[in-house]
Amino acid sequence: MKKFVNDPRQFVPEMLEGIYLASGGRLKYEPKYNLIYRADIPQDNKVTIIQGSGSGHEPAHTMIVGKGMLDAACPGDVFAGPPVEFVYETTKLLSSPKGVLHIVNNYTGDRLAFEQGREMSEMDGIKIETLLVNDDVAVKDSTWTVGRRGVAGNFFVIKAVGAASENGADLDELVRIGNKVIANVRTLGIALSSCTPPVKGSPLFEIADDEMEVGIGIHGEPGRQRTKLVSANEIVDIMLNAILPDLPFNSGDEVALMLNGLGGTPIGELYLLYGITHKKLEEKGIKVFRSYVNEYCTSLEMAGASMTLLKVDDELKKLLNEPAEVSIRVF
Amino acid sequence: MKKFVNDPRQFVPEMLEGIYLASGGRLKYEPKYNLIYRADIPQDNKVTIIQGSGSGHEPAHTMIVGKGMLDAACPGDVFAGPPVEFVYETTKLLSSPKGVLHIVNNYTGDRLAFEQGREMSEMDGIKIETLLVNDDVAVKDSTWTVGRRGVAGNFFVIKAVGAASENGADLDELVRIGNKVIANVRTLGIALSSCTPPVKGSPLFEIADDEMEVGIGIHGEPGRQRTKLVSANEIVDIMLNAILPDLPFNSGDEVALMLNGLGGTPIGELYLLYGITHKKLEEKGIKVFRSYVNEYCTSLEMAGASMTLLKVDDELKKLLNEPAEVSIRVF
């Protein structure tokens, strides 16, 4: 295992402490619940926006806590939803009179923890609503008894409701906006390599030197199929062919386009994929309104990339253009 | 080779085209010279700041072109300084009456190209100054006949002179500020894995599963020594023991602290290293003024990290706090 790590079981707490220390006072940290939250939260006139999910997807979700984004994140261990206790205690500690919004990626573990945590919090009189993110088009509908997975599209849900909530939107309004994003966002991921959870110490799956996994899950769950590694042009075609008909995205649409790195792929390759995709979309009459090329939702050090398209209208365009501040420093 | 790539020899041009297309009009692109530059440059009342260097270090240098940072980057191929022609044509195209600043990382190839390019440009009457970045403490002084390498500390040089130049500083003032940063910045890198230049198609060097390379160069050049992979705590000690005595950094100093990923290491591990470092510096009475945890200067998909410390005074603190805008979108 080629990682910077001390005791692997302390990986998440030590990472969270680093996030806290690097924030220069902008964040607070409650180790008991893996809880990272804005130092200026809760605010009486703002809905509190909380996400849990597993760790190992950084910068999601602990590193996108900040003004205009999440107010708090209480992740579980690497690739495991948080225990119910984290959800309940976080909700209680940060609840606002305007209510609390739980943004949950659609995995059984996350859902169950947030359902139970919500029930317990509501018994304390806290007003709560839940958004279920499920943007992954990877697997065929017929077998999705549990619904689709939530992956990188989660970023756009957070960005939109985060911006709206800074502007004073109430809980119902945030649910409406969040669900509009969820209804219009689609993602497909492709892995070139596996990844190694620190506690496990060995790769989650094996993949040959000339293979790729199409439709990979962000926890290493297998996807649509294992195929030979093909050229970047062909990979973009595979992604677009999976994503475009799914909504569908049509000529005349405007989109936000995200090329997200899964952790081990350098940003140069993401820009290469971006350029190819941008041109192919233009050929199809789909206009890129705003572009996102970086790591947003990773799977530890997995080499690979996901493509996310969000169909935007005037309301979403305005929200995406709003400023936001998170503790990851670029400058 | 596990990469998103078409023809490997087109890797750099295709990446640059993606950067251009993703910029939403903020950047221009001249494929003949691998040239990415601000759409609003040259400006008569601003010194033009240019860097060349090799590709494969993204986001350095092409992705940090923007207001308050670089005005232009004309990189060579992966890990190769640009041909003289790129330097000369870029300088000519973007020269301003206030002059041109070349920021050169101290490698023979980069230096020779910029020296010759400067000579040629000066014959055209362009006013030029050069900064030589050399922050890497990896190798023992006695063997540095060519001086130290320029690595991630380059970011701070660009940030400081970029901010000053937006505020109207003239060429001499930028040289003074840049050299102050260079005099106060120190870096050490550690690699856990090798990396594969697209055209080469195979890893630059071999490294065993339980080994690390201390003092790695950002082009895979060997460093101080090859040792067994140790814990994150011990790695931070190795880095601090190399960096602190070199300037030296002393109790009472204030620093900007950067934990930079080399490409394949996920940001969660960087924050883990950051937290450990922050606490150890505090114990030594060294105060972190501002923290930077992300990828700033990579070596393709190499797993590893570098630590950079910049000793700051009031002038540098002010410049680091100035805003900047680059085309890599986070929000």
Add this chain to the structure above:
Amino acid sequence: MASTSIEGLDLVVKTTAETCVENTVYFSELDAVVGDGDFGYSLRSGFEVVISDFDTFDRSSTGAILKKVGFILSGKVGGSSGPIWGTAFLRASAAAGDKTDLSHEDVIEILRAAITGIMQRGGASLGEKTLLDALVPAVDTLEAELAKPESAEDHGVKAIQAAADAATKAAEDTKPMLAMRGRAAYTGERSIGSVDAGATAVGVILQAISAAWREKYG
């Protein structure tokens, strides 16, 4: 097994906890085949606290012990397993109440309450490739075996072994099933051909309980 005492429940809880901790890697590897490989690590986070805090538990009733375990698992275990296993123990606790001795019928009622809790919490039915596919046949077998007159004579040793064997076999039978729940469900057809991690764990745990039970009461 004329009645299940606090002592017997202690044995069951401790054996369950120790078996889960010992099989951390094995359970995770099972989960890694088509799931995400966290199953064993998640269980360990809770059950190692059960072990370390065991001597401080309120032992005034069977319900009190089960409640404490349910709280720990809900609090410490992430992933699907926290809510599922936590709910199972909490429902079992409610069914056990303040009883200190349990009849055969009590034991079955408690186990059925746990199963109902799992089904309500996770929404799964039989045949969807979850731990229910091992747990339900095991409890069915236990009920049938305990109803036999001879089970009164051997403290339930044979009945528990039969239940464990039923779980082991049923876990094996999850192989051809299509996963419909949890992260494994996303693999669709590819989940066919490997056993469910949760069902296998139930078999392993019951075999360990059976061995410990025979050791003590056989």
Add this chain to the structure above:
Amino acid sequence: MASTSIEGLDLVVKTTAETCVENTVYFSELDAVVGDGDFGYSLRSGFEVVISDFDTFDRSSTGAILKKVGFILSGKVGGSSGPIWGTAFLRASAAAGDKTDLSHEDVIEILRAAITGIMQRGGASLGEKTLLDALVPAVDTLEAELAKPESAEDHGVKAIQAAADAATKAAEDTKPMLAMRGRAAYTGERSIGSVDAGATAVGVILQAISAAWREKYG
């Protein structure tokens, strides 16, 4: 080799270019040992343009041909090699001027001009583990051999072979040297024990030129 004609220079330039393109991977692998592995790829970027544009070159003088090569290498080759090789050809061009036939003395003067250019551009001296450590002994040998009367008879075939052999041997002799220039210099002591990439390339190129020369003039 009584005089070196345009035709002879064409042969030298073409052979140099083709040898560099053919050895792209080999030269890069040599550079990867203690350098950064780009040497062969960098040279290829320039020399493949030399090959493709060769027929369009101004052939009115030896200086014109060398100038064109120098421009292409300066324009297209990145890394240290672009300025070094570009400067070498440009200085050679200046020394050759508008001559169309070159005496032995001219050839040596041109090569010495190239060497001086490399030294001025890159600041290296002999013994610092660079291509100079192969190029200088080769030119020394060539000068000595061409001075012998018999060299007039075989068109310099033997002299060129001797120069190539001197380069090959000298390249091998860079092994124990400590690299003081280029990226390899950063490896300090670890650069000892492997040959310099640039010096080895000079040997390989001169051997190829010698073979081509013998083929044509031998």
